[in-house]
Amino acid sequence: MTPILIALTIGIPWLGAIIVWLMGDRREDLTHWVSILFSIGAAITSVLLLPNASQETALTIPIGGDFGDFTFVADGLGIFLSVIAAVIGSLAVIFSKSYMKGEGSLGRYYAFVLFFIGAMVGLVLSSNLLLIFLFWEITALCSYALISFHNDDPKAVKGGIKALIITSIGGVGLMVGALIVYAYTGSYDINNFLANYSTIPGNILALLAFGFLIAAAAKSAQFPFQTWLPDAMEAPSPISALIHAATMVNAGVYLLARFYPAFKDVPYWSEAVMIVGALSALLAAVMALVSNDLKRVLAYSTVSQLGYMVYAIGTGSVYASQFHLFSHSIFKALLFLSAGAVIHSIGTRNMLEMGGVGKKHPLVKWVFIIGALALAGLPILNGFWSKELILESGLKNGPLWLYIVMVFVAGLTALYTIRCVWLVFFGEPRSDYHAHAIGWEMIAALLPLAGAALVSWLAAGRFSVLLGEKSLPFHAIEPLPYKEMMHEILSLPTLVVMAVITAAILLWVFRKKLEGLINGLKSIRWAAENSFGFEAINNAIVKVTQSTAEALRVTQTGILNWNVFGILASVILLLAILVLGA
Amino acid sequence: MNLPIPLVVLITILCLAGIGLYCLLITRNLIKVVIALQLIVKGAVLAFILAGNMTGQLNLAQSMALTVIVADTIVAVVGLALAVQIRLKTGSLDIKSLSSLKR
Structure with a gap:
């Protein structure tokens, strides 16, 4: 059963991609519906995979020769990411029906979206490094093609090429890593490598570990490769939600999580991972604070939250990192899609020209606020639980100064989130925009995500079982029942984080009175607006x-x-x- | 003078390839370029046969040689057809007039 489901989850979207491509733009409505049908099909098969999680190799395609077999393993870690890819993918496609109405080249658009969904599922379910590399590059290609979807806009083309070049650097890192694994273990199989990594000489293993770190940093837009993600925001909003928030950018974190057992003893590796994560989180949060472009703010916050996940892996808590990935995918897809609804309705991305949108679209306002509160890490929402778990692990296993940085970033996150919500939805309109109506397809995509952002943390216990017992046998992840989670989270450090977040919110409320302080930080503002020199x-x-x-x-x-x-x-x-x- | 046959073939191969390369080096006429390519490839075919004879896999060498001859014929045909088109378009067969891709 499992092999068929794996083949279907990859095959249905790819088949759909070919069909939609051939259909082209002849009948717009039909193109929309066929893509929706195929993406929902993939979502259903991926969810059906969930109860079948196991550590065994499920599907083997012999290709002969030296490459070894192309193997697929439907373990907990892979299935959970493929469910995210397929389900959020189908929601993004549904959203697109309304968002892309009347656009040209729909066949090309949907073909690449479906091609991407299949490749992402393949990337996380495959256990052959060569195959992972192939899928990795296919996702990069789709990301490039969709960022540059409006190929008559020079900014979009530039952003796409930038993304392609920088993620290719990561691809080279992954390929070198795969070749080293092959040279020293005699196969591309991940399980084989994780079982025998101790036979590889220390310096080679270090090379491998840092090569994969570079690959992951480039793909997940981490320091020092973070510059491509904000420029990728020229893509249509559903693409930003799917590829540049919920799925592809997580591939780097996934790679680190997958190989963590082999690399954790490499000297300075964990420290490097933690520092990369913390620096990305901090720099991106500051940049999000000064940006006026709604989608760029969300892109910076994605970099920042991915920084949290990378940091969590550095501290040794693969579970917390993957749990935050889960929460982040949901609330960030929600934020991007509702931002897309706002942009579609108003026709601008500049927050300074918005204001008072909440009165025109109350529903969008509320779902955006749910997403924003989850991003800020306020209690009950899913972002709170996962972020607290990461900070908990950071306090226990990481250096104190990095923990303090991360808590500070949690405060910054709350600050830029509330600024963003305020500028877009509250106050008086700052330009005479005309608010167009929002299609039902958009609402149909937003509501499930909003619901999930409220309740997905309830799945934490099952999620830990899925990752712990049914994942690759080399990950030691303890099951985490609710009681334990509550106990772990309702403690003093959490209160400290809450205090920091509250302080950040108060900072925004009293921003008029604090003008002296804001003026004092002008130089940081200038540096952040110039992306701390990375653009230069x-x-x-x-x-x-x-x-x-x-x-x-x-x-x-x-x-x-x-x-x-x-x-x-x-x-x-x-x-x-x-x-x-x- | 009594040279062994493989040596004669080897010298022929070198002569064919050498003449062809020299021709490629100095000529600017497209027709002559095609002729030069033919010369080089004929040398290569002969080299296949010689190698096959020396390693004892003559049948493999022969099939390779046949494949090369077919491919080479196609190259000549397409090359000459292009030459005709270029003569019609630019009015000359000089390959210098073909560097228009470089700005």
Whole structure:
């Protein structure tokens, strides 16, 4: 049963992608409905996989030769991520029906979305590193194609290319890692590697560990690769929700979680992971605080929350990290989709031109507030539980100063979240926008997510069993019953975090009286608006590459004789080296 | 003078390839480029046969040689057809007039 379900969960969206591609734009309504049908089909099969979780290899495709078999394992960790990909994917597709109404090239749009869903499911369910690499690059390709979906907009094209280049750096890291694993263990199989990692020499294992850290940082937009995610916000909003908040950017965290048992003893690795996570969380939170673009604020907060997950892995709590990933996928998809509804209705992304949107769209206001409160980590909502678990683990297993940084970031999170909500939904309209109606498809996608943001933490106990008992045998994750979770969370450190969050909210309420303090922080504001210099570094790299290419242009004459001369000269050179060497 | 046959073949191969490469190096006429390519490939086919003879896998070498001949014919046909089109478009067969992809 399991192998069929795995094949279906990957195959249904891919089949749908081909069909939608062939249908093109001939009948708009039909294209919408067919894509919705296929994405819901994938969501159903992925949910059906849930009770079948096991550590055994479920599906083997022999491809012969040195590559080993392409194996799929439907373990707890993989299934849970594939459910997120397929279910949130189907909600994003439903949302798109209203959001993309009247747009051109719908066939291309839906084909890439469905192609992405299948590839993401494949990425998390496969246990062959080579196959993981293939799926990893397919997701990067789909992300690029969808960021640049409006390919007549130079900003969108630029953002897409930037995302593609930076995530490719991560892809190279993953490929090198896969080749090293193959060279030292004789197969690409993850289980085999996790069982035998101790036979690999220490320095090679360290190389592997840091290579995967680079891969994960590039994919999950972590320090120092965080710059691509905000520019990826040129994509249509459902894409931002699906790929750049709920699924693809989690692939890096997934990779670290999957390989944590092998890397945890590599010297300085855990520290490096913690510092990467904490720095990303801090820098992105400050940038979110000064940005005026609604989607960019959400993108920065995604970087920041991914920083929490990476930090959690560094502290050794894979469970807390994956639980926060679960919560974050839900509330961030909710936030992006409701932001998309607002942007679709008003026609601008600039928060300074919004204000008072809550009166026009009360329902969107309330679901956005639910998502925002979960993001801020206020009690009862899912973000609260998972963030507290991470901070708990940070206090126990990490250095104190990093814990303090993370608590401070929790405060910043509350501050920029309340600023964002206030600027968009409350106050008086700051420009004479016209609010268009919101389609029922948008509401149909938003309500389940809002409900899930309220109650998904109730699944924590089952979730720990899924990850602990039915995941790869090398992860020691204790089941976590409610009572224990309550006990762990209702303690003094939580109160400290709550106090910090309350202080942040009060800071916003009394912002008029604190103008002196705000003016004092002007230099930080300036630095954050310039993304702490990372944008400048990126531009410098681009400039150097381009000028080198210009300089090397003279070597390309385009005349055959010169090319043949080059070939001959290098053959003679090679022969000479061989002769002299021998 | 009594040279062993493999040596004669080897010298022929080197001569064919050498003449072809020299021709590629100096000519600017598209037709002559195609002829030069033919010369090089004929040398390569001969090299296959020689290698097959020396390793004792003559049948493998022969099938490879046949494949190369077929592919090579296609290259010649397409190359000459392109040459005709280029002559019609630009009025000359000079390959210097073909570097228009470079700005």
